[in-house]
Amino acid sequence: MKHLTIIVPDGQSNLSTVASIVGAYEIFAGANAYWRKTGKKELFSIQLAGNSKKVKYGEGLISVQPEVDISAITNTTLIIIPPTLIRSYNNAAKGNQLLIDWIEQQYKNGAEIASICSGAFMLASSGLLDGKNCSTHWAHADKFRSLFPNVNLKEEKLITDEYGIYTNGGGYSFLNLIIYLVEKYYDRQTAIYCSKIFQIEIDRQSQSVFTIFSGQKLHGDEVVKKAQTYIENNLHEKISVEHLSSKFGVGRRHFDRRFIKATGNTPVEYSQRVKIESAKKALETTRKNVNEVMYEVGYSDVKAFREVFRRITGMSPLEYRGKYNKEIGQTA
Template sequence: MTTRTPNPIVEIGLLVYPGAQTSAVGGLVDLFEVANRIAGEQASSQLPVLRVSQWRFNPDSQRAERSTDSHAEADSRLVAVLVPPSLAGLPSSAELQPLAGWIREQHAAGATVGAVCLGAFFLAETGLLDGRTVTTHWTHAKALAERYPRLKVEADKPIVDDGDVITTAGLMAWAELGLRLVDRLMGPSIATHTARFLMVEHSDSAQACGSNFAPILSHGDAAVLRVQHWLQAGGAVDVSLAAMAERAGLEERTFLRRFRSATGLKPTEYCQHVRVGRARELLEFTNGTVDHIAWTVGYQDPGAFRSTFKKITGLSPSDYRRRFGVSAPAQPA
């Protein structure tokens, strides 16, 4: 009799802070439970089981600690930390700082961090958003930009998926954030079926052109992870193998071997995915020409950009914009 190998367990942590929207926390718990149920119907030992834990700040230990856990008996570490929205006023630095260090620790250990609406303030306090484009609810965009001037806040974007950091704008955007993670961890089919069961919308661009780039961050190689965070934060623009190896503190040949082993990609391929992900966002939400977008994401040769974009998404940049852009381009692309 063959013993079935148990499905791997991956843990998603929900940060429940004072004033956090309880409906969003409960909704995410339900969404991941639905995804687990749908995945379980596939009878596949390859699909992971999502362990959902809730974390609250303990003033005695000055750290976030698990308060509830869907699989308390499991041994796992966080692959993602999600910060829900709030209906309360803007959080003060005194409220944010105790949790900022913990979020930073989880990110440094390989967890993707995501925030809904006002939750972006928690991520901004960590410094992880410095130099990045982020989004939040339009009523708080000005305050976020003023308090954290190193951020580029674009509240007109419903979601900004930057690989290791995801921010969403609307109070109800927790559903799309949750589905993005289901897509990454279980695949687009499970995400689509979960959205259909819950009768919520899911990004058409992600379904039609493959998921947005979801880098492997849980490999445990600290030197490679340091480079990945650096590439994601800077958009992988104008970087060289020598610069990446230096950032990792490794000799180039050693870096190449360890990077590919950890991420499954060559450094050049990884950078292409980061750049194309940023380009998809610009094509969907801005009116810049394709040539200008190519330059913005780090391509001096627009032809090379078009070729790489089509290889990764299956569409030319112009076709992608026609299908998924929120507004027509300012001039022919």
């Protein structure tokens, strides 16, 4: 029988941590039950493991009692790391160092690892994500990049799967990751069964539509910050990289390199994301049509606007307005 370890982190966690622990446990238990029902043996034994006898969450509202101390597990097949609070992440990392060391050792022993939302911070602290793709909640992307520059963050991805390491986006999208893992370890039919029983959309691959772009400004490059502000204050203009680099007295190539290093985007990508974020808000809150919104954010080519909008959000402007504008709704 395979062994599943669900980590119970100690400190700097919240109710989302509990939801992820309970959700992962229940869905894998449901997959086991389905296999029993179809005449197969249970695939996984499941244990909650940590380094404390009891962990309190939500200011003591809920407590979780690990079934076993992490040190007692010498061999496991799959490890699930739930979210941790990011605002005090450095303290959380210190408090969970024993867990981080154990995770690293288990991976070397052949275990696979899946992180949920901000659980990617704990996973990245082990060094196991260096040089690999990773996802986390889009709201934590800037902080993650500043702490772990050697990790290839793909915050638009709902799930990444690389070298036996799985990561996923934010919030309750962890349910999609668990269904993905059920299919990986059990089979497609079991995943479909669990998706129907727990009413989870199967095969969802992107969290782009949920992203609220706010711009990466946790860097110390004042020239880039001024350029970002200029882009954000001149949405209606078609700003070229040559114009920006000239305006701030920096050579084109050097400006490009500095901008990418500071923000994770090229100047063109940054401008596109800022414009599309403004377009999204207009489509959500006004009755303006797509052309009106397009012109307001500096586009004159409908095809180009739609292509960029879809690439960033995963939806067309009309689909987005129909989904998120309550007043217009499906009549769009």
